[in-house]
Amino acid sequence: MVMEQDDDTDFVKFWNAVLEPKFTRYRHILQGGLSRHSAAVIPKLPLKEGMSVLDVGCGWGDMSLQVAEIVGPEGRILGIDCVDAFMEEGRKDAVAKGLSNVEFSRGDAEVALPENEFDYVIARFGTMFFTNPVAALRRMRLALKPGGQMTHIVWRRREDNPAWQKAKDITLRHLPPPGEDADTCGPGPFSMANQEVAGLMMKSAGYEDVTFTRVDEKIMIGTTPEECIAFALAIGPGGEVFREAGEELAEAKRAVIESEMREYFESQERDEDGIWAPSSSWVISARNPA
Template identity: 85%
Template structure:
């Protein structure tokens, strides 16, 4: 299945060149944390055997494979992501599980999707990064058959997500915010955190019957305080502040930043696996009109 609508955008190039190595390094944190939110939701979704399902921004494909097991051999699941390295790992995992009803394709949902093809569309923590969210959500809706459904999971407001926001607050006490021309992963993880704003986006994209369900989960942000700090300074809004400040200034401020971060992470819940901090998401479900 071809999802390639044009040459890579600068956004896609940035993900593949700058962000992919960082995400891959911390896959054990990211995938484990994100999966706690989808695990709270997936068993209750009306996805049935024989359905065709599209997973947008599938990453390493762990949720895609779970959906493939639900729809069974008579169904099919397509996972798309703009990062080829993620998809290579997803294909390996699918083969290891012996799943023949799943396909992983490189593509950008903002650029091209097939139309009128799927019974259900899912997305976990990907739609917040759309540079033009209404247009992309509309494209996802058009990928659905009439009366098909969508469920996408997004982070709630930054103040509801100390696991991500607290480290950024600390970093910003020592470094300037990124400029308007900074290289970024998109609008940011909290771009759909406001329910009223997301409600308007869904309406503008043409959906109906949409619902918002809140999920609160603690996720592991590192196995040790040292890994928590390294992870925070590599990925997400806090990593963006550190990267865009420039190496000279960032390294000069590193000792103070790391000291404050250590205090925060050591104050969080800890068990034999690692350090856990609170996160909160919206599970947004809707339907394509007939």
């Protein structure tokens, strides 16, 4: 299942070379900032002790570690992600927590997954980036035992996610949209926002009993307005516009973009952890036919 570097797709190479350093720099936001979504979803999953679970696109593995504690020492969880550095951190954290029932493996769900091995498959904010979503969702289903279940969390519509979209809207007032040949992280965070389209993807991938549950929670977008701005210009839809505009043009417009972003970020909820902005997700659950 672990791919050789020479076999990596351009998508995987882009994640490892371009996005990984940025994600690592803002790990405290990307991981800790999603805590309210995780808290709203994980306790409601029908996970039981002794289950075998696959976590697709697990990132640094924080959700894998939570699930490992739920399924207990008799259970097993495998976290996979295409980014080498994420896997290394996940392994370190598992050791620090004394969890021996979790494994992290470098893999790409669009290329290969184990088959007929797991009781449950989970994915949090990763499936939206599949370049071939139906094929990848089918691989996730085939990783399940007959009758096994899956749950993945995806972002809803742009207008329901100002935490991400507002930075892009501001940036696009001053910079051109990325071209068709732009380097991107995949189809984008809102590629499964449409319930009807996402439902058709799931059915085409062979799932049964597909359900959608809406979750509205705020996510942390930085600890200070300054960090919110830096984060928005490095990662996500706004960061993509800024990067693809080219350094000369982007830097020429930086001051006005940052000023407008600061005004927005300062208007949002703030607590001792940081600044929180509204977001909305679909929790999509389904079953592999028995």
